[in-house]
Amino acid sequence: MPGRLENKVALITGAGSGIGLESSILFAQEGANVLLVDINLEGAEKGAAMIAKRFPNVRALATKADVGKEADIKAAVDLAVKEFGRLDVMFNNAGIMHPADDNALNTEERIWDLTMTINLKGVWWGCKYAILAMRQNATDESKGLHPGGSIINTASFVALMGAATPQLAYTASKGAVLAMSRELAMVHAKEGIRVNSLCPGPLKTPLLMDFLDTAEKRDRRMIHLPMGRFGEAVELAKAALFLASDDSSYMTGTDFKVDGGLSSAYVTALGEPLLPPPASLVN
Template identity: 55%
Template sequence: MSTNVVAGIHPHGRLAGKNAIITGAAGGIGLETTILFLREGASVLMCDISEPALAKTLSKVMEMTTYVSGRVDTARCDVSNEEDVKACVEKVDEWGGVDVMFNNAGIMHGDDADATATPEKIWDLTMNINVKGVWFGSKHAVLSLRKHNKQRGSIINTASVVALVGSATPQLAYTASKGAVLALTRELAIVHAREGFRFNALCPAPLNTPLLQDWLGDDKEKRHRREVHFPMGRFGEAIEQAQAVVFLASDESTFVNATDFVVDGGMSKAYVTPEGAPTSAPQNLGK
């Protein structure tokens, strides 16, 4: 489905005229980023493995972005399949080529455990989506940028704060995959720096998103083991990550490259967390 909503004026947003691909766009960080990108003047191809979820999400996006100057479209994409990723990038080639690639799709499987209990099939599944998917997205974004003779490009890869600090509650395949994303992102940033293509890794803390909340479920101890470490007394929200992605995608961040862009409410810097009531969280736009 393709939707082109025009406000009747030239776009003046922070991402005006940029074409963006967002994977994992049907919820969480991907959904919030889609809304903000459109509000800032970008055109967005929303990619996700679930077509029903994309259709539902597109309705939410249209409600929250009534007056925008860019276009929005959806495409089913299994990021572990290179042909799917290539097809999405080629779709945006029809718009003038990719300017921003947000490799956000990821998985945290409920059977992910420690070194002795993680099934090999869960390890392979996690690596295929979380690492290979980022590689494919980065590869085809670079090819598109070159094809259209772009002088600037921003590729943002979703890693995690667990790539920087160890977790005593095991999620081995996920943690290892996100560490790989950091290394991959840094290398690509240096390799392509002279082409003007920036690569940065977003490192969120645990968030109030369906991915994590479904994984935590009703396990109060597992949930408390995470919540207790937040200096601000709460999980982060997807929109707080999306705001960071807008900055990394924009020309405001032209000298920001190869960073582990940590958005964790201070969690990874805390020794002892403060006491008292938690801070209030911002409202996500896609709810």
């Protein structure tokens, strides 16, 4: 039975760890050729090697890029098209949450600018060059390939509501990603280019755990989680797969929340986790 991304080409930024790495593996499992992009080339190369070993029917390549540099993003998209012939899925996932990001009084301008460059400009450039590439996609009915494609931009639950711990630049950047994604979705819908935002809740990934570096910070997040636990990166990868595939063919401009119920909660009782992660995620 063919996979949900059979014969398609996907480019994933921030693919050296966390959501990006898990998505790269899952997309390859579903039949996609994958370009893993990360500023940490070693992490991306390890992911590509893992994919090559597990899924010999697809190709996986790794390349280094700083998404805060437009030329790097253009080069990555050009590489995907050169090596694989087209681009069907662009997952603009790379981002930062700087430990010095705080409230309006304490956040330095350099932290604000760095965060905006990576989290917002990087996504804008990723969309720009993905759209240009997707416009060139030809129809190949024998392989189930069509013009257009799917762009997925990682936003956050904080794009929809305030965060319990101050992180002003991060929150503002993710709100902007959400708004930008909606507008791009409207502009390019008739071209067959779908643009959706993925809004993760708090995840047990290095990005968040490095930021929540005290028990107090972690408890302030946990109290708002109805499931009583942080999410796993692979749970977001499965949501990204849905948005990447034709299963979501009538979805564009959405904010796809995968947050353990956080955005629907008022407050929950702090205590022992209510539910452990599914065994399939931790074994």
